[in-house]
Amino acid sequence: MAKVLLAGESWISTTTEYKGYDSFTSTKLEIGCDDLLQALRGLGHNVTHLRAHDVPEHFPWTLADLNQYDVIILSDIGSNSFTLSNGVFAGGNPSVNRLELLKQWVEAGGSLMMAGGYLSFGGFEGKAHYHNTPIEDILPVTVAPYDDRVEAPQGVTPQTTQANPISDGLGEFPVILGYQDVTPKVASQVLMTVADKPLLVTATAGKGRTLAYNTDIAPHWASQEFMAWSHYGEFFSRCIQWLAGDLA
Structure with a gap:
């Protein structure tokens, strides 16, 4: 199975609680990809998670x-984290x-996936x-220079095309x-659409492969029904296998 680096999909939250006259603040690291990491490792992939705050260095x-x-x-990690190191x-x-x-x-032959x-x-x-x-040069989609989110609180169903x-x-x-509104x-x-918009898009870039999955791997865009889906891990495992050249 593939050796994978997943960068992003974590955040640090700060909460201030007010209790009458007094208040206190707490800080918490939260990981959004625990379910995905467990699923992929359970299917034999060697996955390293680089948390978002560690990406710049x-x-x-x-x-x-x-x-x-x-x-x-790359999952839920902006471009600034790669360009603005401390130095x-x-x-x-x-x-x-x-x-x-x-x-x-x-x-040169590597493989890249971006999740929404x-x-x-x-x-x-x-x-x-x-x-x-x-x-953007190597992704299979072009990216908007503005907010490209489409919120669908009613729920929309992905379709294979x-x-x-x-x-x-x-x-x-x-x-x-x-999901993200991108242009293939x-x-x-x-390979898949949602509400007539591209959801799963693949391409080659030089000798390498790229894949855009234009929604999240965890809540909130990944519904609780999606997270509990029996094929959750298998779907993402297949994305990785295709990228690594193990699927045609």
């Missing part, structure tokens, strides 16, 4: 570092552009900001509660 800095992995997944933002020193590095790695969320693709208020970046090794045989997909590139393959 610890995401791979060289092609050799990236070559340790078969597949890189650049605090020190004002030139550094490696790791978005460009990731592009080079994919074009509030800090993916365009993102909330456009803050993910992958438009006009080296990552053509036979493919990723979604075939998994039956009806559970509803999701939102001409040479891409739209």
